[in-house]
Amino acid sequence: MTRAPIFRPDLDAEVSEEFRFHLEAEIEELMAGGMTSEAARVEALRRFGDVSYFQTRCRRSDERRSARERGREVLDALRQDIRYTFRSLLRQPAFALIAILTLGLGIGANTAIFSVVNGVLLSPLPYREPERLVLLWESVTDLPQISVSYPDYLDWRQRAKSFEGIAVYDEGDSYTLTGAGDPETVQGHLASGNLFSLLGIRPALGRLLSPADDSPGAAPATVLSDGFWHRRFGADSGIVGRTLLLNGAPYTVAGVLPPDMRLGGGDLWLPVGLFASSPRYARSEHTGLLGVGRLKPGVTLEQMRLDLAEVSRQISTEHPTEAAGIGADGMPLSDLGTRRIRPVLVMLGAAVGLVLLLACANVANLLLGRAAARQKEFALRVAIGAGRGRLLRQLLTESVVLALVGGMLGLALAWSGVKLLLSLQPGSVPRLSEIHIDGTTLLFALGISLLTGLLFGVVPALQSTRSEPLAALRESGRGATGGVGRLRLRAGLTVTEVALALMLLVGAGLLLRSFLKLAGVETGVDPEGIIAGTVLLPERSYPDTAQRLAFFEGLVARVRAQPGIADAAFSTDLPTSSGWQFGVTFEGLPPPAPGAAPLFHGVAVSPEYFATVGLPLIGGRALQPSDRSGQPPVVLVSEALANRSYGEADPVGRRFKLGGPESDQPWLTIVGVVGEVKNDGLSALEARGTVYLPFAQWVGSEAWLIVRSDAPVTSVAGMLRRELAGMDRALPLSNVTTLVQQIEKSVAQPRFSMLMLTIFAALALVLAAVGLYGVISYSVTQRTREIGVRIALGARRGNVIGSVVGRAMALTGLGIVLGTLGSLAAGRVLSGLLYGVTATDPLVFGGVVLLLGVVALVAAGIPALRASRIDPVTSMRE
């Protein structure tokens, strides 16, 4: 507790001295009254009491007092430092403004990105022990990620040892809700009854699904999402026990989910067990189910993988035709949705980090320039007794105050930046609602401001307090070149700025080129003017396939007759977003190894489909209205399928069937070949190939109604709804979209990353250009006198300018080399985000190097020219 008394008076000695004085005076007085010296001594001590006891008490009081005083002194000094700082900053408002603005931009960008990272990546899932939850899927040789077959899932539950429990749910399907006001298409998820207890979710109302709801004879139950409950039923708490008609079948509302249920996102949940006997959930069918497992405590992902691999091996041995080559894998549930955005955020985090470093370098440079000008002031303060520590503290106070004010500005910028970000609605960023400026973000901003203040402040502070006071005074504040140390520091700053700016600009350039390439990708169809929506025919009202086909054909005929409609068709999927893949067996070709069969996209279409979406016929004939049930089964294939399977040979007239060699599907005759559509997303490099089946031979209960029209989307959609209602008043038109929107979705994330990085790179370019100009032009200006002397001594103007500019360009060159090395090292972060461009794209690197070179040349050239024009005599007298 007691500290060595170095800077304060020895309190113990003071108390002793005080007591000694008292006792001596007392003894003297008693002796004056006639006592002997011995008796007086005894009496004085008696009157005093226990000396050492009182000494301790006095010293304790003194220590408390002096500690308090010291605290007050430190505060006083700080207050003084801060007051002094504000005064000296106000004296140079331009400097203060530029520094604060620079820091504000840097800190603001970092805070904004941090708040996104904090909301998207760091906030925990609202489930019980979320770290033990995993998302599970299956795989086959040709596809690394397919949904889970229901019987396989039941086998997992029996055999896998890594899990406390496994549930399944699907990504949702459309259901028509009737019997409660207007008919509406709702999104319903199927889930196994144990899903909610496995996640650890409690109902907001009533009860959630339980395993009992999965059993075959159970009364059909449904659970509503919080959003749907509010939207459709006005949060009516009497909803529990009511019956809803979904696709005509009755379901009893069992309960309502809490608002923070993140899985799914649809309107309601149904027990998958009710549909277990449907052919959709046969072993060979992978129709949209995903697994959610809760790992036993201590089980790692690796152990889980081995476990699943073993179970999958058993399944594929036991069911060689339906489950050949099946595998399974998983990832932490918290990665769901964040897996794709994570590299983007890592990249953006790195980018804003670079921006902040750049801002630091700029402000450090400004401080250096200021320190040179204040050399005399410092020397004076040292001369009148300020210690180096005191001066250092003063300078650091200045930089921390600058950084904190910059931080406040940054916070304001981040706040509005995040608002802007959210208004852009980057569709690919999950958990957007979690993003806001909260306490954690504030702490981050504060921390980063302090750190920044120390980072840019400490080197210039050390640098400017090191100099000899006497020498500085004698130099009358105008060093010839500012000292060797400072020169070296400035050279370092120049190199750093160039390197940082190069890395940022290269990153932005690469993403920009990727984006341009991606935006220029041909989708294979002509998306302009295509408007579409889905129609779902409930099995109860339309039990018969002929009835359904007649309905869709009638609807298309009605729509085609409308004015302003160039073309109309229907299909099971929109181009560029096929959701159905299958393996096939080609007649006359050697069967592929078990499990190695290639998978193709499949879509059932009406004959007008190809003309409507602008997909060209390349060989053979198109589909015809006569290709319907009862007629020979025919099929069109895309170029890629033809090439992958038959090579150069003409595929027309050949036959294949869906499924493996033992499948009892009919042989389909290829009658034509059409162009390729990017069905695997725009960035997929190789087309998988697509099979086009005639809808009339493969009638489903749901279809996209697709029209081509130049009329506005809303009026076309209104017309489609009217025509639909004209055929059946109970049917809604759902998912209305344009093909252009559909395609843009797959470009949304690249657009978002590119936009953000471009903003940061533009910021970096400005900071770097200003900083580079500042650093270089300042050091050239510092050499004005030297330039004057050399010209006076007869040096040629051109040579002098050349040497000054040459030195600046040499430093820039070094920065470019270091920045290039850094960019190449960081290429790994970027490579996953690039499309059609390598991380070492010479065009981007060349362009950026050229840009920085020009900035450096201008920054060095202008002041050098100016310096060389000054009359040598003037420059020396200055």
Add this chain to the structure above:
Amino acid sequence: MARTPIDLLQGTLDVLILKSLSWGPRHGHAVARLIRASSEGAFEVLDGSLYAALHRMEERGWVEAEWGLSDKGKRAKFYQLTPLGRQQLKNETASWQRYSVAVAKLLTATVQP
């Protein structure tokens, strides 16, 4: 904490010290002499307690101390009232007077109230 006679004495001692400093700065020994003389032996205070009280009052900011020279030219620590101490003395005196008047009234009463 229960109010002990020591506490009472301590409070009283504080007032006495403040009073003896009210005429001007003096060192501890002079304060002790003054208190002893004015009390005429009515109560005895250990000199050590007096110093403990002085240092405690310095800690509270009622008095401030400075090293100076005594009449006989020796180094001594002189205490002086701060404005805060002066205020404290005023408050203490007032309440002491109220207290003693009340006690005196009770003790000199001739009729049962």
